Amino acid sequence: MFPLSHMMKSFIRKGTLTVIDADGKRHVFAGEPGPSVTMRLTDKRLYRSLVFNAELAAGEAYMDGTMQFEEGSTLRDFLTLFSINRLSLGSYPIQKLLRAVKMRFRKRQQANPKGKAQQNVAHHYDLGNDFYKLFLDENMLYSCAYFREPDETLEAAQRNKLRLLAAKLCLKPGMRVLDIGCGWGDLALYLAALEDVEVLGVTLSREQQALASERARAAGMADRVRFELKDYRDVEGPFDRIVSVGMFEHVGVHHYDEFFKKLNALMPDDGLAVLHSIGHMSPPGMASAWLRKYIFPGAYSPALSEVFEVVERNSLWVTDLEFLRVHYATTLAHWGARFDENRDKVVAMYDERFARMWEFYLISAEMMFRTGSQLVFHMQLSRSRDAAPIVRDYVTDLQRTYIEKEKALDLAV
Known part of the structure; x- marks a missing residue:
């Protein structure tokens, strides 16, 4: 030994x-x-x-x-x-x-140029929508939920997350909104249901784009909510609001300048962007070799120091910053429990080795947030210092308003 x-x-x-x-x-x-x-x-x-x-x-x-x-x-x-x-x-x-x-060799590990980025995304997100339905919430949100109460359902906590993001976007009728890395479309559909806005969601996953477009048609919102299979670097603006949830982890440190430069170019002076991303409270490092090989090729959750220096170089104001610390551990515990309940179906879809791989991923990821150095941050950005209200009460006030709107629109979970 x-x-x-x-x-x-x-x-x-x-x-x-x-x-x-x-x-x-x-x-x-x-x-x-x-x-x-x-x-x-x-x-x-x-x-x-x-x-x-x-x-x-x-x-x-x-x-x-x-x-x-x-x-x-x-x-x-x-x-x-x-x-x-x-x-x-x-x-x-x-x-x-x-x-x-x-x-x-970190630069090579996190290389996500056009084309390669789509290959990396397809490796994970194109496993099949039926697979993800086995453990995600009913609306298929694949990112950290927001548990206002410890005993909330996963569905309620995911709605809390959407509501929190919507409040930070300060939406107004007639605005154009860009959702970078739109997943299966629930955030874009939620924003368009709350306010009379037009939303474009972009993703590199064919499976996600197809299902999100189908959901928009079924909801009668295809005229205001579109989903395209497109790299964010190819999007043309302007957009009054930009939101990105769980996508920044796939950008790679050496592409950060490219990312924030694009955000800056897509927004008017009074525009707002909200970035929801995994990060860590320790110094710069790299994703584990196992995670890169089997789960998220090219991915990396940054140290905050790696993000701030690039934001500064690109002349963007950080108008708000919030940390969700243990929420992802709770989210992953919910996913893990649902995965266990459907493990036989996973084995039937793939095989025993695949099921073991995902068990290892879900539990190890939970530990990263429960006892490790991982966290989730919300960074609100603008080209001007006063694009968002200067007193933060609006975030709480708008969430309360949206709770009532959800009830009136029959969106409550």
């Missing part, structure tokens, strides 16, 4: 990890009181690969069944233990050296 044993002794600072090796021998690594996990490794090649690329090797081992959990332990238990000890893993000498080397 050496050098894996050596790394594990440094890694486990809190809790206990018992590893049963391929020969059946038990190795116990313990720190301060905490979670206890028993894991069996059935492939001796893991002893080395886990040292040199822990996240990638662990994810692949679970997918392949060469990493198993015993004595009542589960994948969730293991990923919880992993997450609460992640800083000690990062400080292990080999891991520090490998991180420094990998950072040199």
Whole structure:
């Protein structure tokens, strides 16, 4: 087991990890009181690969069944233990050296030029609408919900999120709105139902564009809400309001100037843009190798320092900033529970390895927000300092107004 044993002794600072090796021998690594996990490794090649690329090797081992959990332990238990000890893993000498080397190739890992960006999006979002219906809310919102109360349903929390975004957009009749990365269209349809505005949603996913367009026709709003298969860089303005939810994570640090320059060019001086994105509270880094390979190729959730410097270079005012900290952990827990309920259907659609891959993704992502460094931020941007009201009460006031509008329009969930 050496050098894996050596790394594990440094890694486990809190809790206990018992590893049963391929020969059946038990190795116990313990720190301060905490979670206890028993894991069996059935492939001796893991002893080395886990040292040199822990996240990638662990994810692949679970997918392949060469990493198993015993004595009542589960994948969730293991990923919880992993997450609460992640800083000690990062400080292990080999891991520090490998991180420094990998950072040199960050630009290549996050390259999302036109064409390649569509390929990266298709890898994840074109798995099929029927698959996503198995675990998302009824309106298929695939981003962090906003839980005003801890016991709210996923559907109610997702509506809360749309309402919060709408309030920050300060919509007025006759406005043109652009939704960059529109998903399956629910935000665009919601905005058009609340106010007499025209909305263009753009996506690089064929599956999303087709279903969103169908929903607009079914709602009788196809004359005011359109969805196009288009890269945001090819959109022509102007737009009074721009919103982007869960798309910025796919831009890549080295394309940030391109992104914010485009926002600036698409808005008039009194325009507003609201960016909803995952970020992290730690210094600049990179997405895990496993996540990039299997789930989100080309993706990266930025450190806030990486965003602000580019916003400043592009002469944009940050007129409001809000952080949703534990909301995504709760959202992912809901998705994970629904996924588990429909696991047999996932296996029938794809196979057991695919189901294991998504289990690993959903639980590890939840841990990133529950005990890791991930968060979600809302950044409101404008070319002028007073495009939005200068007293923030309007965000709360408009949400209350929209709650009543939802009831009157029969939009309440």
